[in-house]
Amino acid sequence: DAGVIQSPRHEVTEMGQEVTLRCKPISGHDYLFWYRQTMMRGLELLIYFNNNVPIDDSGMPEDRFSAKMPNASFSTLKIQPSEPRDSAVYFCASSSLRDRFTGELFFGEGSRLTVL
Amino acid sequence: RKEVEQDPGPFNVPEGATVAFNCTYSNSASQSFFWYRQDCRKEPKLLMSVYSSGNEDGRFTAQLNRASQYISLLIRDSKLSDSATYLCAAAANQAGTALIFGKGTTLSVSS
Numbered sequence: 001d002a003g004v005i006q007s008p009r010h011e012v013t014e015m016g017q018e019v020t021l022r023c024k025p026i027s028g029h030d031y032l033f034w035y036r037q038t039m040m041r042g043l044e045l046l047i048y049f050n051n052n053v054p055i056d057d058s059g060m061p062e063d064r065f066s067a068k069m070p071n072a073s074f075s076t077l078k079i080q081p082s083e084p085r086d087s088a089v090y091f092c093a094s095s096s097l098r099d100r101f102t103g104e105l106f107f108g109e110g111s112r113l114t115v116l
Numbered sequence: 117r118k119e120v121e122q123d124p125g126p127f128n129v130p131e132g133a134t135v136a137f138n139c140t141y142s143n144s145a146s147q148s149f150f151w152y153r154q155d156c157r158k159e160p161k162l163l164m165s166v167y168s169s170g171n172e173d174g175r176f177t178a179q180l181n182r183a184s185q186y187i188s189l190l191i192r193d194s195k196l197s198d199s200a201t202y203l204c205a206a207a208a209n210q211a212g213t214a215l216i217f218g219k220g221t222t223l224s225v226s227s
Contacts, residue, residue, distance in 0.1 A: 031213060040221030043160065043203065055215065091159060103150035103205065105215060107159035 002026070004108035006092050012114045018080040021111045024073055032108065033093040033105060034067055034077050043091070048116030082115045089113070120206050123216035129225055137221045139187040139204030148207040149180055151189050153200045154220065160203055164188075179226045194225045 005024040025032045030056040033048040038098055052069045060067070064083070069075040079086055089112050093105040122139045130137050141149070149166040164171065166178040166187050175189040187204055204218040 028152050033214060041218040045214055045216060050213065103148055103164045103165050103215065109159055
């Protein structure tokens with residue numbers, strides 16, 4: 001069974017460019033989460049969706065960040081314009097209604113973003 | 117959003133040692149707590165849930181103290197393969213739909 005799939009795995013871009021990160025959750029999972037991880041701030045929750053609807057986006061750092069989930073099998077996190085301080089590993093995770101009681105979020109391998 | 121705070125680490129221990137990690141949470145509404153393990157340059161994976169009564173899984177024991185808002189993880193008889201970063205997590209709300217993570221504590225087990 002395929003896990004959470006993220007793309008790209010690595011992205012190097014220049015300041016001011018638009019960055020789009022993509023995520024395919026595990027089939028049948030109804031929750032999708034976007035996290036960002038840096039050495040300084042650890043693993044931060046940015047936004048999460050339930051049944052494709054954004055539930056809490058209070059962790060999104062600025063208006064430069066936006067996330068969408070047009071259907072149950074796809075989500076994007078977009079940064080426009082990107083800045084060097086956005087450099088981080090961005091993780092997508094998914095879970096099902098049952099998993100929230102066990103605490104199991106299934107993470108993708110992450111997208112490592114470097115903004116020069 | 118409330119914070120989850122962990123021992124900064126790193127912990128460097130020899131094989132066979134017992135090591136304990138601590139974590140505090142500030143959101144008293146949190147009902148669920150977990151430990152995740154993250155290997156270097158990999159994604160986090162669930163290690164174990166933390167129950168009020170405490171729970172044990174082989175060499176790993178997790179404890180919860182709601183009065184002190186404190187969670188612990190004890191690893192006995194450390195193995196080289198236990199070297200990783202251990203992340204404490206608390207449910208962001210009573211519904212338990214999202215998790216807030218601590219920054220993690222790095223463990224290095226040496227021979």
